[in-house]
Amino acid sequence: MSKTINSFPEVLTIAGTDSGGGAGIMADLKTFQARHVFGTAVVVAVTAQNTLDVQASKLMPQSLINAQFAAIAEDFQIRACKTGMLGNSNRVRAVVQNLKKYNFGPIIVDPVMIAKGGTALLSEEAIVTVKRELLPLATLITPNIPEAEKLTGQHIENKVDFQKTARILQNLGAQNVLIKGGHQNSDTVSDYVLLANQTHFWLTKPRTHTNCTHGTGDTISACITAELAHGADLATAIRCGKNYVTATIEHPIQVGHGHGPLNHWAAQKEGLAYEKI
Numbered sequence: 049m050s051k052t053i054n055s056f057p058e059v060l061t062i063a064g065t066d067s068g069g070g071a072g073i074m075a076d077l078k079t080f081q082a083r084h085v086f087g088t089a090v091v092v093a094v095t096a097q098n099t100l101d102v103q104a105s106k107l108m109p110q111s112l113i114n115a116q117f118a119a120i121a122e123d124f125q126i127r128a129c130k131t132g133m134l135g136n137s138n139r140v141r142a143v144v145q146n147l148k149k150y151n152f153g154p155i156i157v158d159p160v161m162i163a164k165g166g167t168a169l170l171s172e173e174a175i176v177t178v179k180r181e182l183l184p185l186a187t188l189i190t191p192n193i194p195e196a197e198k199l200t201g202q203h204i205e206n207k208v209d210f211q212k213t214a215r216i217l218q219n220l221g222a223q224n225v226l227i228k229g230g231h232q233n234s235d236t237v238s239d240y241v242l243l244a245n246q247t248h249f250w251l252t253k254p255r256t257h258t259n260c261t262h263g264t265g266d267t268i269s270a271c272i273t274a275e276l277a278h279g280a281d282l283a284t285a286i287r288c289g290k291n292y293v294t295a296t297i298e299h300p301i302q303v304g305h306g307h308g309p310l311n312h313w314a315a316q317k318e319g320l321a322y323e324k325i
């Protein structure tokens with residue numbers, strides 16, 4: 049009797065590593081695994097990092113970034129991809145060129161700028177490159193509040209500011225926008241979504257009072273990427289991403305001594321089949 053060979057959609061993260069296992073490519077791959085897609089990775093940067101801070105980092109040579117893209121394109125059928133830490137202008141440009149060269153499906157741009165401990169993960173000069181060159185390729189851009197402010201020059205304090213800023217990001221070329229509200233000072237966390245067809249909605253959950261929030265942004269964008277690869281429509285994928293990241297925050301694990309990582313097993317622990325999230 050022949051055995052069934054399972055197949056899973058293949059996805060790609062283009063980002064930086066976190067030696068502490070909580071953020072960047074490590075969070076992306078853990079999320080991909082939990083969401084039943086096969087994860088591949090282009091390493092743009094390596095960081096020496098733990099839950100306390102980023103202690104050192106190095107950007108990969110552009111030739112090695114190009115070689116990783118080529119190796120993946122040669123052998124895999126990538127259904128959706130996401131970007132994270134890109135470091136500087138040259139690396140952003142290298143990534144943009146490769147994304148134009150290969151068709152890796154929907155592109156989720158997480159415009160990572162600063163780690164929770166305060167270390168810059170994108171140089172100041174690269175912000176304008178992200179804005180001019182990467183943002184127009186984005187199927188969905190997923191900035192947190194400080195990133196959305198940097199990209200648009202807007203100050204975000206209230207709901208109207210979120211809506212205005214999302215519209216500006218769309219006018220800059222991102223097809224769809226999710227502004228994450230983790231950096232608010234409130235008992236609930238509200239994210240704002242503006243879709244290409246002008247549908248818009250809020251995703252609101254109770255705030256979990258915890259310092260285990262290292263990698264929340266990576267995790268929600270990786271989950272959205274996975275769901276798109278499974279064939280979900282964007283609104284469904286975003287709702288699923290929010291539910292998944294909320295579960296990973298609500299069931300903390302004890303790791304490290306600073307901003308702890310998320311619990312990527314959370315959905316299983318809650319007895320939620322991955323389809324039901």
Ligand SMILES: Nc1ncnc2c1ncn2[C@@H]1O[C@H](COP(=O)(O)OP(=O)(O)OP(=O)(O)O)[C@@H](O)[C@H]1O
Binds near residue numbers: 162
């Ligand atoms: N304490 C919390 N309780 C519940 N949800 C949270 C909390 N903190 C963040 N979130 C949610 O997690 C997701 C990521 O938001 P956040 O604004 O923290 O992203 P980020 O700053 O890019 O994260 P990071 O830089 O750690 O990857 C959002 O959906 C947000 O609403």
Ligand SMILES: Cc1ncc(CO)c(N)n1
Binds near residue numbers: 163164262263264
């Ligand atoms: C490598 C890396 N990517 C992203 C983040 C932000 O979560 C981080 N701290 N480190």
